[in-house]
Amino acid sequence: MKTSFMTKRRQLTPSFKDKIIGRDDDKAALLKLVLEFESEENVYIIPIVGFGGLGKTALAQFVYNDEMVKNHFELMMWVCVSDVFDIKLIVENIIKSATGQAPDQNLEMDQLQKQFREKIGGKKYLLVLDDIWNEEWEKWVSLKELLIGGARGSRIIVTTHSSKVAKITSKCQPYVLKGLSDNDAWSLFKEIAFEQRSADSTDSGFVEIGKLILKRCCGVPLVIRTIASTLSFKETKNEWLSFKDNELARISQNEGEILPTLKLSYDHLSSHLKHCFAYCRLYPKDHKIDIRTLVQFWIAQGFVKQLNPSQSLEEIGFRYFKDLVERSFFQEVEGDLMEEMRCKMHDLMHDLAESVAGMESSIIDSNKIASDVGEKCRRISINPSLIPLFKGKKLRTLLRSPYIETPNLSEETWDFIILPSVGAHGGEKDGETARGGDGVGDVATAVQLRVLTMVAEKSAVGGGGERSWRLWINLGKEKKCKVWGFYLLKRGVWLQVLGILGLE
Structure with missing residues (x-):
């Protein structure tokens, strides 16, 4: 039986956290490549390149979900590739994305290829291959030979950290994603850090300290969200100053090396949340995590403390999950009821979990x-x-x-x-x-x-x-x-x- 707790619809993340701030120009540029650019090839490949945390996947989703894009293509597919470039698995996931049904796992590669061509061949499609790490040209060519059967005007968007990946996947110039502008970075920071205290967003003292902290975020949205989420739980200027002068000042910040800054937010978690977060290291990168199962694993480990007898362990564990979401440790939360909910961790957050575990x-x-x-x-x-x-x-x-x-x-x-x-x-x-x-x-x-x-x-x-x-x-x-x-x-x-x- 579902408890009232489970049946309540809860907005886990405020609506502004679902918005993409400061990427309108990037989206417009990509829409031109996706919808208007005339290519000699039937299937045109567009790489988006940038280091972790810049929002490559979010930008690709921004384009993918645009109504003009949805109306332009017969078929739309999204596959997360990650660091294991297994061609058979990729083909299976493309078929699953195209049809809504996973193919029989006992099929041989030639049978999969036949099914693939039946579903996709001759159609104008958009395929997003998210988070590719493979730099071996031969492996990419084997996959590309299957993908070129789309109708003229088909597009493949590739997101990657590596400029080498961009070169082997496409002849065109990659779209290089940069950090947010100062104004956009401040808009994002302000929305999150002052979510519960809007009056402080115009307080000159908070603004001055906040902008000094923001400089250390280097325009990287993931870092801005995580640091701003941590500061949203600190209500005095002295606490903000202490964070800036004592903790932030101790770390060096090089472009592309943002894990030390993310760890500051981990350091500010309570001990039980630290244990819960580190436990997620056991999931592979890009895995969709079942929230109820995760909470039950936390309970089984003894991480969930029942201080209030009127609340069940599952309720308390779900509160822990909500606390971690509010601090930007999880993303892409789907579903309303706990037993339906799924989420992901950003690759860099997974790296952090691995580091602290x-x-x-x-x-x-x-x-x-x-x-x-x-x-x-x-x-x-x-x-x-x-x-x-x-x-x-x-x-x-x-x-x-x-x-x-x-x-x-x-x-x-x-x-x-x-x-x-x-x-x-x-x-x-x-x-x-x-x-x-x-x-x-x-x-x-x-x-x-x-x-x-x-x-x-x-x-x-x-x-x-x-x-x-x-x-x-x-x-x-x-x-x-x-x-x-x-x-x-x-x-x-x-x-x-x-x-x-x-x-x-």
Whole structure:
């Protein structure tokens, strides 16, 4: 049942945070390239180049959502590429964006190409390839050969940090994005920093300090938003001066190196919000994060403190999320009800989360990383096939990498998952599995492993000899979290966690 808290529609971010300030000229220039420029090629590629935080993706969205653009193209697609340039995955995501339905993941590349050409070939389309890092010409050519089948007037917008990427993707001059003008930067800063105290926006003392702080933001929208959000919670001039003279003055600021400035806002978070933010390092870059699942993971880790008995842990956890949104640590928040909500982290915010999480958290997606991760690592997001290579002894969180199909796993892998973490009620020691008797009943985890989310091989689900049982994940001294699993008689304990179903 949905609580009144869940059913309330909440505006998580003020409307001004959804606006793009100071990019009207950039948008007009790009619209000319998208709608009017006569190209010799059927498919014309437009790279947008600039360092992180300038708003390349936001500008591309600004153009993509323009009504003239929507009416100009038969087909519009948006794919986030990020740092892994996997052509098969990119093609799958283009098809998904074009049709609204993901293709069968068992299709071979030639089958995907055929489906791709059926859906896209001969149509005038606009495709945005967001956040490309690949600088290998051969890989780009392999993808481009598929894309050139569009009708005359088709456009591809590429956003990238790298001028080399711009050169290999297009013959045309890239559109180089620069920082905001002083006036536009101040407009953005003022809207956020004085959101709750509009009278202070005309106070000469606040204005003077604010403009001095703004100079250190170098016209970078992400930095302006983050610093202004932090200052919006500081209500006196002395607090603003202290921020400027003590903290901001300690860091050097080079163009393109803005992580130290972003970290100032992290340093001003309360300890529980710091833990919650750093935990998000376990998600890959550009991943759409399910908010309710994230909150439940925070609860399972013990980050959420129930100081007020009248509020549920989930309500408090969602308040934590809202606090981080208001401080610009998350972006692209979608949905109104908590169970429908998704969000993303900017790449630089992900870099910050990785930096502050340190050696305690890791994404394990290669043999080398699995072997190199230290024994003290407490939280991992992992390709399940790499689990036997992991040597950690203090694991508290084991998450399956969200973009990886779970293969048929070996007994060695499942023994690794189960042995350190599961012991049955009835006096069995930690490190023993519930293999005796009929194996059915409540199974308690050992203290070490707080969150476990894996998927068993599909052939096992619904097969003979399985019985469902409950796995209780430790949420601290009193709270327990219920998830479902399977017991397979022919293979001992086989774990399939379908999701966290509730709190008791």
